[in-house]
Amino acid sequence: MIEDTLHRYARQDLPPSRLQAEDVLVEARRRNRRRARLVGAAAGAAVLATFGAAAVVRTVATPPITAAGSGCVVDQLDIPAGSTGGVVANGIDPSGRYVIGLAGTRAAPQAVLWTGGTVRVLPGAFAPQAVNAAGLVVGFTGPARVQYGDEKQQRPVVYDGTRLVPLPLPDGGLGGVAYAVNANGDVLGTVVRADGSSAAVRWRTSGTVAIVSTVAGASGLGLNDDGVAVGFGMPLPHALRWSADGVTTALPVPTGADSATALAAAGDWAVGDAELPPTGNKDDLMARAAVRWNLRTGAVELISGIGGRRVSASGTVAGTTSTDAPALWRNGRIFALPLPPGGTPYSSSVSGITADGHSLVGSVEVSAGAISTSGPAGDPVASDRTVPVVWRGC
């Protein structure tokens, strides 16, 4: 059969390659840094273009990035006593009262809770993913990092303020992760099933568990207070929306983007990352863009220059810029968030935003990192240069 001939051809020996994993990292970093310089120069270029006869027309305009106002301040969060390695902040509740984080090692994670100026490690060795205004924390036990989408090693849990309670797995579920919790205490997450497929899953406060969606590669990530859930399917990422009564609809890809993922939801809004079509310029591979959907009206918009990691109920988008600097987008403008003393601009994450959009949490590295080819000693969840931070008044 011709198919067999083709299969044999596909198994041919490959010519040797000089491409090594470390070189791939060095090149990705180089393009990242190069892009940082280009972005820095872009404001000047835009001014020149208005005087030129033939201005370059871009399909997606990137708003200029300006520093957030002086009212926006950054503070390092306290590190829990006895903690080794770095600590990352994983989320903030919509009211801004609770901040959750992760410390410890990948094999034995520790959940950290900051509230009212104090920090403590929660019992039960779990990795928190979200917290609501009542202080209900959801996450998972098992290895702290979901290894390449392999959620079967994790078990979804909820911490109710006093104890850690396992969430039930649906029939056929091997493991899973709880990623979001809303004001009612309903929880959304992802479960891996025995046949290797994944499903988006909703746990209700009534104690029931229901599979929301089993589209290929489904991951359930965001949940608003009305019970509307968002996430995406694979292998070509496509954003999905699940209504409170279980109807699945595709969230549209905005004009100018190739594909989009939905990562979070709050109020009327959902947000995610957009993949832009290749431009032919390799440095553009590092360009980030966010997508914001209005879950009530169905409107979609593409926001170039910032990744869409979180959204506030007021519609502010939180994420990092194309050079991994922490930032927010509001009303068409991108604002760079301040870094703590010694903070490096290339290694930040933003992981939470309050309902009003003015307080955010994330993590920043406080000294320039060399290229690491061996893991940090003891395999901590973050290197000891990583500090959790909160931004307020932004």
Place this chain on the structure above:
Amino acid sequence: MRTEQEHEYVEYVRSRLPSLRRTAHLVLGDGHRADDAVQDALTVLYRRWGRLTEVASMDAYVHTMVVRACLAYQRRSWSRVLLRGDPPDSVVESGSGRVDDRLVIREALGRLPVRQRMAVILRYLCDLPVSDVAQVLGCSEGTVKSRTHHGLRALRAVLGERASASVPATIAAHLRGQA
């Protein structure tokens, strides 16, 4: 990207590099261009390392990115390919019976219209399910099936022509077996 994330990234890239290079090589038919396309895809992965890589079916996603980087690479270099003729095949040792097989098949694939060629390569060389091929190429599953059907038929015709002349014994045997 934070230090420990870079470490995870390098770990992942090291473990998957051989299979990603194979995919790119099958799509592009050229080792150097394959390495470039893999680097492009892994640069995008570097940017997206984090939430997406934590929660999704990583391997399927990364293979899809490599294929798409190859397609983008192919579109970009199209004018250059037209100018200089067919892309060079990889150097193979002469004297081994498999050399001719490879060149014959690569040439036969090269004679297919580009859309049919991509459908056949992704479906039968990269072993992707029809649904994944449809997503990667941005067309319906029915279109994928029709393109692979016509592509395979054309391949049989091309390889069959050569079977009567100087096709390697292995391919000729397969073609005879099918008759």
